[in-house]
Amino acid sequence: MTSFCSVQLYQQVLHMKNHQVTIKDIAAQLSISKSTVSRVLTGHPGVSAKTKQEVLELATKLDYQKNLFATNLVTHKSNTIGIIVPEFISSYFPKIIMAAQDVAREAGFNTIIAQSNEHYETEIANCKVMMANQVDGLLVSITKETRNYDHLKIFQRKGIPIVFFNRVCEEMDVPKVVVDDYEGAYRAVEHLINIGKTRIAHLAGPDNLSISIKRLSGYRAALKKHNIPIDPELIINYDLSIDKVKIYVNHLLSLPQPPDALFAINDPTAIEAIQVIKKLGLKIPDEIAVVGFSNDQISALMEPSLTTISQPVEKIGRIAAELLINQIGKPQSEWKPIIKSLPIELIIRSSTVA
Amino acid sequence: MTSFCSVQLYQQVLHMKNHQVTIKDIAAQLSISKSTVSRVLTGHPGVSAKTKQEVLELATKLDYQKNLFATNLVTHKSNTIGIIVPEFISSYFPKIIMAAQDVAREAGFNTIIAQSNEHYETEIANCKVMMANQVDGLLVSITKETRNYDHLKIFQRKGIPIVFFNRVCEEMDVPKVVVDDYEGAYRAVEHLINIGKTRIAHLAGPDNLSISIKRLSGYRAALKKHNIPIDPELIINYDLSIDKVKIYVNHLLSLPQPPDALFAINDPTAIEAIQVIKKLGLKIPDEIAVVGFSNDQISALMEPSLTTISQPVEKIGRIAAELLINQIGKPQSEWKPIIKSLPIELIIRSSTVA
DNA sequence: CCATTAATAGGGAACGTTTGCATAAAAAAA
DNA sequence: TTTTTTTATGCAAACGTTCCCTATTAATGG
16 A cells, blocks of 8 residues: 555656646646636736636746747747857857847847858758748848858748848848948048058958948048059958968068058958068058958957947847847738948047057 | 639648648658658658658658657657857857857757846846757856856756856756866966966956856965965955956055956956056066966957966867767766866966066 | 627637557568 | 468547637626
8 A cells, every 4th residue: 555655656756747837737727728728828818807817826836837839839930030140259249149139038039049150051051940940030140151042032932031130141132230331441441541541451351242342342432532543452352261361461561562551351350460460570550550340349459459440239239130020920011121221430549540 | 713713723822832841741642641751750660661762752852841849849859958158248158159059960959049148137037948948958157146046956857957067056966067277277376476476366256156266276275385375455256247357456456565466267357457457557467467267269369468278168068068968868867967177278478478 | 678799718620740559461470 | 371470551649739619608788
């Protein structure tokens, strides 16, 4: 008898242990139907105040947690948005992600973050993960390698909204959040001109990225405006592999007419360039001035501190998430491919002004 | 008639658009049962080679994607691990996350990343998200505020394995991946002694974090070993709010007998301290030397570059993920609270040696 | 006081899988 | 050929929700 009891108890414990509390349990304990419990828990109307309260009380008492898988299965919604970024080593993307995640959380969405490591193939794999997890929307900044967008267009076709930020896809008609890259580059270069530089080199990015194109054209425009000839020798397209910077900088500085200033596509590039320049023993900014783009955490702390273009990172993340969430739930016909171009700011530091 | 046809076509199109291909569709097209299709797709044995191939072919042809929600609902597994970190602004946690994510992906797990922003409350909220998403395992580095661990113990109780890394919970008997904080601190301080410093201050972390405690005791041991008296005035516990560093450094340097060296709990602290010291016009390392901990990306690039203790970040991430995945699926009785303590390395730079 | 309407609650199908059990077909043994 | 074993398949019940439809009861109005 004792033995029997203890076995029963053991089984009960075993059973309870991994048994998740369901609406069925709540319904049974209150002798009502699970429909009613569901209605209370989803906030549907048409339940008497009394039952409502009873359900709510019992739910908290039993520590009821709704099973999202069951919910998602029937509603075909996941309440999750996906975020795909090329990397999160520099402080740029993490900050954007944090802001976006805040907005998402407030709106009741979970977030799945994936980083493509600047690889096209990984980006595709990430998209599959997002698809498998049935995200309700996707926030994307593409890799430096991405030139084909089929993996992203699938989402559009399936009615899952996409919003691009920073590294956007020009050929897709969806909302995008960018900064005024043209203006930023223009201001950066004009600043270099203002401090008396005339041979300004540009370490540009890969030409599939719109940021590369826009920053390059801003660079060109500033030179033109100030009647400085554009020397193709001073413009180098590179693939953002940081270890190549050394080669390019060495090359530039060994030209018969070396540059007296360098405008880099982004801060990591500028930072690496400065390391190379320092090693060569050249004086910054006198012999060569350097400007970056994005105002990475590090740029204020290094020596010399880096003149750069700051972006409203937090705002980018917030707005991107807001645009996305705004589309989720709305019929595709009401989606609007808004392009938000946020203002930038020139931050002058000692890599250009002693 | 035409009208009827077009309506039908329209409905068909409508229906197809958002209709996800299911095993039922595959089964129907091959006139077999969905059980068989399921068995093929889950790799179960007992299906003839012929049907197997047919199913596989049709599945790829129709671009079948299994509905994870349905699968998870019945299996009670999510194939997802959760990662909770206190922040991801410094390069430290992102790098660990990347490595862990790699391991997880290879083992067929998805990842949900959450950052608690160093807030206890947010950490609890993140745990709830992880619970709601029914993660199969959890990788955690706690916040500077976390002193109660109930929100984490719940996972243990529910049979969901947890592995801590870096910032671990001492009172929970689960696997942990750390570095030899004691040894790191010891070596850092001994290095300072070796270069002739005798009044070595320590900006320590909050005393709920084991890293703080261990680094502090390493600091103490090194001083003791070299017969340098421990001056409590030179040890400051702070809460890792970076803006407070200024106050503490100023305070330390205005002491009647100011320190000639500073060992900071981590790199961000050391970096900020250096900024303050530079502003005061003191010479680094002659007047005051500085050592950090963790070898953040930035520490090599700043001026002066920072002497610090480097951690095998990638390895931490990999091992933590491996330990976790190793426990997933195994019965709780077989879990072993392995503590992996990885070796560190002293990186000498110009903040201690001119 | 009956008819009509409004407010609640329950019943049950559906969502897309997995999986134990039963069974049909085929192959092997008797 | 019959019996046994093996192999391949189908059936149907779960998993925990949501939500449409219907049944009951209460409230309202004439």
